[in-house]
Amino acid sequence: MQHMNQSHQNPSFFLLMGIPGLEASHFWIAFTFCSMYALAVLGNIAVLLVVRSEPALHQPMYLFLCMLSTIDLVFCTSTVPKFLALFWANAAEIACAAQMFFSHGFSAIDAGIFLAMAFDRYVAICDPLHHTSVLTHAVVGRLGLAALLRGVFYIGPLPLLIRLRLPLYRTQIIAHSYCEHMAVVTLACGDTRVNNLYGMGIGFLVLILDSIAITASYVMIFRAVLGLSTSDARLKTLGTCGSHICAILVFYIPIAVSSLTHRFGHHVPPHIHILLANFYLLIPPILNPIVYAVRTKQIRERLLHIIKSGTQHRDK
Template sequence: MYLVAVVGIVTILAVIKVECSLHQPMYFFLCMLAVIELVLSTSTMTKLLAIFWFGAHNIDLDACLTQMFFIHCFATVESGIFLAMTFDHYVAIYDPLCHTLVLTHAAVGLLGLAALLRGVLYIGPLPLMIRLRLPLYRTQIIAHSYCEHVAIVTLACGDTTVNNLHGMGIGFLVLILDSLAITASYVMIFRVVTGLATPEARLKTLGTCSSHICAILVFYLPIALSSLTHRFGHHVPPHIHILLANFYLLIPPILNPVVYAVHTKQI
């Protein structure tokens, strides 16, 4: 699965770099998405393979917190890129003539940088709070194949209220607000599409959004299921928790290159 993900991501990046006609905002955002998914899958799969192949079940606390930062930070950045891509689709459909004027290369770069800075700002305090506030643990066994914030915090002996509130706040800001903003944008997009003159124009316009909608669902549904089972699924068997947590880091990097390659005629 890791090799399939890497091959798909590298292929997408290579095709967009070589083909000059793809040097457009939508494909620049797709490149950012590909790099993020490469980081997410690499930060987890390398350790996962070491566990299976070499029995390397131990991980240093600092390495664990570093892995946790990369996972949650780049998942947050990915959500921001999806939001930026939705804005790109809206501008392209609502006012095609102004699309290149609004979303210049500099504007695309600034949106990508804003998504990255938001991820660092949201997630940066998490490993610091664990390192400084939770020095003692009931057990050193993490019921996961990687270092996930909730899985680590539940092991701590001290008061974890601040950690839990911060984690839930990030979940609300990223999952809820981003998904609501994306939904609102697509409501406006569909209103514009329904106003187009011919059915052919409507289908063609909706076709340009289909790959993006599929990618959003592939990203948000597994992460939402994993978060909900962690918070409220106390009776869910541990192996289901682990399986869902792996899904949201493994499935999007594999499916997204396929989705974009199949649905995007230019690629």
């Protein structure tokens, strides 16, 4: 890498460092992330194929799951191939705006889909007679579009604020393996308060307000479940929410840990910050298909049928 001790005016590109302190291990660390990325891609493509091929799964919950799988594919693909190229080929140069938008934007879209899924579970359990009439395919599509537009609205200003308000940088070298918003902001020479406040505000909206809305929906769901006459009915009804609850925890716990560690864990070594951020990119896309395949009988059976048919076809 070039030495860049002087200030830089509106740089057209930045240079990723990877994981500071672990440069000697980049080559081997990349194999772990490559394996995780392959699992994420295969798992989410499998979910899309299973739902597409099984008409019985063309229900709101599974349509939202397809949206989630598509978003997860874009989310991890926007960053992981680049830092694999960095680790294996030292391809450090990057134009940050696009990657920042896709990585943060699709994370916000994910959160919007989880809100829509919580609404689906609320209607399905609290007002089951009207579930099919309320959550038609058109409504599901509009909710997905709303989640997409919300993510764009939330995250679109991040690269613009950096471009317009922070033209001067101490260095072009980012001590990170992808263009994380705060990793870029900390390099700026100017006043970064607006960028910091906007970033924290988006984190508050996604982490806090969305969590409150999802929690409120589940409070009403649990109240409805407790009103059921038998324990078997209560367990069966709650079972339909199990996959969604697990997926929410898989999404929110890593992002909360990564965000809190980045902002308040000043005593945590930098390589731990970055490893946590990298794992956050891959843990939800890997675990979401597993959670739904394990907990959803229709998906599990259809997936096994596809695998069995493929094996038989290959043996012929």
